[in-house]
Amino acid sequence: MSKAIRIGLIGDYRPEVKAHIAIPRAVVLASSDLACSAEISWLETPLLEEMSEESLATYNALWCVPGSPYESMKGALRGIQFAREHGIPFLGTCGGFQHAMIEYARNALGLDEADHAESNPGASMPLMVPLTCSLVEQSGKITFRPGSRIATIYNRLEAEEQYHCSYGLNPRYQSLLEQGGIEITGWDSGGEARVFELPGHPFFMGTLFQPERSAFKGAAHPLIRTFLQAARDTQKAAPAKEQRPDPRRINKIRSQPRSA
Numbered sequence: 167m168s169k170a171i172r173i174g175l176i177g178d179y180r181p182e183v184k185a186h187i188a189i190p191r192a193v194v195l196a197s198s199d200l201a202c203s204a205e206i207s208w209l210e211t212p213l214l215e216e217m218s219e220e221s222l223a224t225y226n227a228l229w230c231v232p233g234s235p236y237e238s239m240k241g242a243l244r245g246i247q248f249a250r251e252h253g254i255p256f257l258g259t260c261g262g263f264q265h266a267m268i269e270y271a272r273n274a275l276g277l278d279e280a281d282h283a284e285s286n287p288g289a290s291m292p293l294m295v296p297l298t299c300s301l302v303e304q305s306g307k308i309t310f311r312p313g314s315r316i317a318t319i320y321n322r323l324e325a326e327e328q329y330h331c332s333y334g335l336n337p338r339y340q341s342l343l344e345q346g347g348i349e350i351t352g353w354d355s356g357g358e359a360r361v362f363e364l365p366g367h368p369f370f371m372g373t374l375f376q377p378e379r380s381a382f383k384g385a386a387h388p389l390i391r392t393f394l395q396a397a398r399d400t401q402k403a404a405p406a407k408e409q410r411p412d413p414r415r416i417n418k419i420r421s422q423p424r425s426a
Contacts, residue, residue, distance in 0.1 A: 170204055171203070171397045176241075180233060190206055192387060195386040195390075198386070200394055211240075217241075230256070230261070231261070242265050247273050256370045257390070259376050259377060264374075267362065297331065307355055308325050310325070311350075315371070334374055335359045337359075343362075348364060359374070368400055377389045
């Protein structure tokens, strides 16, 4: 019998957060669909500050979950960075989408001042800012870029998804991230970023929407199923690629954002 896929959930569990209830159910549904077993562990963000790389490497996938601001932004970013740099499948939803972009800006592009307006309203580089219209308990249409991984996963170019979110990518810095290697592959009807991917990585994706909420309807979500499949593939290949560096690691750059 194959070993269970080990998934670490980067976040601080709170039972009142709907996504925290949905994610374990979503993992069960997706793993059942794949006819495999999976187990989850909550990785509280303060503990991630000091967690050893050897312990982090025992996970086949890492998921940065909704529920920000996290108790330790430093811990959350460290977990995301480890997944990115070591080829571990990563999914970031809602707050995970936001913090994965901040991690990339800081650690891959050298933009140390990149920050979140929710936790630092006076940030000199507010990468994440309040949305024009709040998406708390809202749903909306997302359009995918043809040929992107997200379009392949859904097998279509549009989808209706659910949100619980008030912050998103500051359009002022989008081109800076894209020049640095991030690909925006999903947009809302107003053209604002809703999905990003990191090419060259086994699986590194973020969505501002919450695909895990499909679990409340008893449905296995295609994105979560593909995430688990990537984790299973990584698990099988682990002896051959232990501690493999991120192939998308690029030289640090320091560029100025275009005018708003």
